[in-house]
Every structure is written in structure tokens, then in C-alpha cells.
Amino acid sequence: MDKKAMREEAERLMREAMANRKVTVKQGDTVIMVTCGKCGAPNKVKAPKGVTRVGYVCKECGAKQETM
Numbered sequence: 001m002d003k004k005a006m007r008e009e010a011e012r013l014m015r016e017a018m019a020n021r022k023v024t025v026k027q028g029d030t031v032i033m034v035t036c037g038k039c040g041a042p043n044k045v046k047a048p049k050g051v052t053r054v055g056y057v058c059k060e061c062g063a064k065q066e067t068m
Ligand SMILES: [Zn+2]
Pocket: 036, 037, 038, 039, 040, 041, 058, 059, 060, 061, 062, 063
């Protein structure tokens, strides 16, 4: 793959991701309040409807974790 093809592929994937996100928002994302397991800070995490386990990064300490 040359650089031009790689860039076009990256742009295509980004457009698809943005389109998917718009659709998801329309369907009603839910906001989950979670407490960071490392520092205890409250975090708001957006999740698609019906999904309770989503990965997020704590806004205070940056720890990667999943909501329960
Ligand atoms: Zn934290």
C-alpha cells in the first residue's frame, strides 16, 4: 500500500466512525456515572443504549478501565 492509499483508507474509516457515532447519538446514548477505581473521581461515561460495560479513561488520573 502506498501513502496515498493509506491516507484515503484512514479518511474513509474516520468518516464511517463519525457516521456511526451520529446514528448512535440519535438512538439515545446514556450517560453512566462511574467512580474511578484508582483515584475515586466521578466520571461521566457515554455509552450506547443498553450497554453497561464500556471502556473509559479517568479524567483525573488517566487510568484506563471499564464501567461495571
Ligand atoms: Zn482516576
